[in-house]
Amino acid sequence: MKDWLRKHPEVRTIRVAAADLNGQARGKRVPARFAESVVKNGTRFPFSVLNLDIWGEDIDDSPLVFEQGDQDGVLKPTERGFMPMPWLEAPTALLPIWMFRENGQPYEGDPRHALNAVVQRYKERGLTPVVAMELEFFLIDDSGKTLQAPASPRSGKRRKAAETLSIRALDAFDSFFTDLYDACEAMDIPADTSTSETGLGQFEVNLMHCDDALRAADDAWLFKMLVKGLARRHGFAASFMAKPYPEYSGSGLHTHFSVIDQKGDNIFDSGGPKGTATLRHAVAGCLNAMHDSTLIFAPHQNSYNRLVPGKHAPTSIAWGFENRTAAVRIPAGNPAARRIEHRVAGGDVNPYLMLTAILGAALTGIEDAVEPPAPITGNAYAMDLPQIPADWEHAIDAFENSDILYRFFSKELIRNLVQTKRQELHYTAELTPEELVELYLDTV
Numbered sequence: 001m002k003d004w005l006r007k008h009p010e011v012r013t014i015r016v017a018a019a020d021l022n023g024q025a026r027g028k029r030v031p032a033r034f035a036e037s038v039v040k041n042g043t044r045f046p047f048s049v050l051n052l053d054i055w056g057e058d059i060d061d062s063p064l065v066f067e068q069g070d071q072d073g074v075l076k077p078t079e080r081g082f083m084p085m086p087w088l089e090a091p092t093a094l095l096p097i098w099m100f101r102e103n104g105q106p107y108e109g110d111p112r113h114a115l116n117a118v119v120q121r122y123k124e125r126g127l128t129p130v131v132a133m134e135l136e137f138f139l140i141d142d143s144g145k146t147l148q149a150p151a152s153p154r155s156g157k158r159r160k161a162a163e164t165l166s167i168r169a170l171d172a173f174d175s176f177f178t179d180l181y182d183a184c185e186a187m188d189i190p191a192d193t194s195t196s197e198t199g200l201g202q203f204e205v206n207l208m209h210c211d212d213a214l215r216a217a218d219d220a221w222l223f224k225m226l227v228k229g230l231a232r233r234h235g236f237a238a239s240f241m242a243k244p245y246p247e248y249s250g251s252g253l254h255t256h257f258s259v260i261d262q263k264g265d266n267i268f269d270s271g272g273p274k275g276t277a278t279l280r281h282a283v284a285g286c287l288n289a290m291h292d293s294t295l296i297f298a299p300h301q302n303s304y305n306r307l308v309p310g311k312h313a314p315t316s317i318a319w320g321f322e323n324r325t326a327a328v329r330i331p332a333g334n335p336a337a338r339r340i341e342h343r344v345a346g347g348d349v350n351p352y353l354m355l356t357a358i359l360g361a362a363l364t365g366i367e368d369a370v371e372p373p374a375p376i377t378g379n380a381y382a383m384d385l386p387q388i389p390a391d392w393e394h395a396i397d398a399f400e401n402s403d404i405l406y407r408f409f410s411k412e413l414i415r416n417l418v419q420t421k422r423q424e425l426h427y428t429a430e431l432t433p434e435e436l437v438e439l440y441l442d443t444v
Contacts (some may be wrong), residue, residue: 001039001095004082005032010091014082016043018075018097019111019221020050021417022299023350024443027075027097035082038095042076050099050109051416053427054300054443059419064109073099073107080218086183087229096218108410111352112214118360118408119213126262129359130339131216132209136251136347137227138244139173139201140237142441147244149201150236162198162248169196170203176234180205183226189219198312199248211260213355220253220351228442240347241440242298243305250306251347252313255358256331258339259366268338273321275330275338277369282340283319284372285365286328286358290317290344292402294388295395295421296357297345301428302440304391306346309381314343316385318376325380327388344388348444353417360408396421 005011014035017027026049030038048064050073058065075097085092099107106113122129141150141158149159152172163169170177177194184191190208197204207223210216224240231238243250258266259282268279298304306313312324319328329341342358376383389395399405400418428436 001077001081002036005035005093008084008091008093011084011093012090014038014093014095015085016075016095016097018050018099019350019352020052021109021111021350021353021413021420022052022054022444023111023221023224023352024052024054024056025225026050026052032093035093035095039077042074043097044072044074046070047073047099047107047109050107050111051420053420053423054439055427059416059423062416062419064416074102075099078112078218080215083187083222085229086179086186087226087233094222096222108412109416111350111356111413112217114409114413115217115352115356115359116214117410118356118363121363122259122359127267128211128260129213130209130211130258130260131213131355131359132256133207133216133220133351134204134252134254134256135207135220135223135240136197136199136202136204136253137238137240138199138251139176139203139231140239140244140441142237147437153234159201162200162202163196164198166196170194176231179234180227180230183230184223187222187226189223189226191223197249199251200245202248202251209256213359217351217355224351237441239441239444241437241444242300242303242346242348244437244441246305249312252306252343253345253347253349253351253354255342255345255354256339257342257359257362258337259362266336266338268340269335270338271335273332273335278366279330279338279340280372281365281369282362283328283330283365284370285361285363285368286340286342287317287319287372288365288370289357289361289404290327291386291388292398292405293357293361294344295399295417296353297349298392298395299350299421300348300440300444301392301425302436303346303348304395307388307390313346314380315388315390316380316383317388318380318383318385319372320376320380323376323380326376327380330375348440356408361404364404364407392421392425396425
């Protein structure tokens with residue numbers, strides 16, 4: 001890590017940052033000349049900082065604050081190391097960190113540690129998840145009273161409607177996407193294909209598959225930070241908000257995953273289109289935990305505006321082969337790449353918690369060898385199927401009262417997230433729709 005700074009003498013300051021439960025970057029600005037101390041000794045801030053609400057306020061009655069004297073945790077660099085922050089004017093480096101207790105044990109309320117605990121359970125079985133993500137986001141002109149698509153730097157014109165898979169829409173913002181891909185290269189984020197999507201000013205960028213789930217979550221967290229910061233340098237906003245426009249489909253964060261064994265073989269591959277019994281068990285695990293873990297996939301008030309029938313987001317708990325109306329889809333293609341696509345999460349999620357919920361649920365299904373219901377064919381929206389919670393309050397209740405989630409989330413993290421979301425539920429009830437958009441546009 002120290003070598004990176006020596007190779008980049010232009011960097012005068014660094015940011016050290018960890019992800020809180022909402023996926024917000026919390027940390028400090030440090031002069032580069034003190035970076036070696038941070039690398040060697042870590043840094044400190046209160047446990048409660050990873051448990052703030054979406055405004056950055058303490059959680060009322062949280063035991064982490066006054067009851068425990070607002071004690072510090074010790075934050076150490078992750079294995080990711082330093083990387084540039086291309087959205088800032090001055091040359092600056094980011095050092096991702098995660099939180100430990102004073103005795104060196106991981107802090108259970110840190111979302112990155114939650115994911116690591118699940119990954120270690122896979123390793124104990126000689127298994128490794130392979131993960132890829134598709135991140136949708138909107139480019140938005142928020143300078144006026146009404147949100148609209150930004151004017152193209154090339155033509156000066158604005159998109160008036162969705163342009164699905166439009167090359168013209170991509171070309172209209174070519175300078176932004178060129179800078180974005182250059183920045184991803186500099187930050188070692190494996191950005192692959194980009195497309196124009198079904199929303200107004202909406203795009204999707206795929207991140208390549210990775211056999212390190214922690215790194216995949218890092219990539220998604222960093223990518224969201226990068227896109228939002230870089231868009232502001234280009235004179236507009238970028239938002240992963242689930243549903244900024246009521247009349248258009250919202251933004252999802254679809255996750256593809258397979259699992260390989262110690263020989264490097266995909267345990268979902270049967271040599272044919274249907275996959276193995278282990279694939280079915282993993283699907284069953286995902287379906288069985290889906291209702292109770294909806295709060296992870298739809299963590300904000302606005303998230304539930306996306307989860308409506310017929311708007312390209314799943315509302316039923318079902319699976320199918322090559323069926324995008326189902327919550328869990330098995331894509332077609334080469335059997336060696338047989339995988340599961342989990343389609344519930346919005347773009348506004350915390351990637352660490354999302355992957356913990358998906359991979360943890362899949363592993364419980366594999367461990368218990370449970371069978372899923374029959375795969376559906378046709379339109380899931382038109383079928384009588386079990387439903388995902390349709391509102392935030394019911395999702396919070398389901399998360400708090402679940403039995404299955406304790407198999408892959410710690411009691412402390414569940415308690416902290418429930419307290420956070422109940423506080424946000426209370427205070428967002430006082431906001432107008434316009435104030436809610438203003439709250440979520442830049443944060444999530």
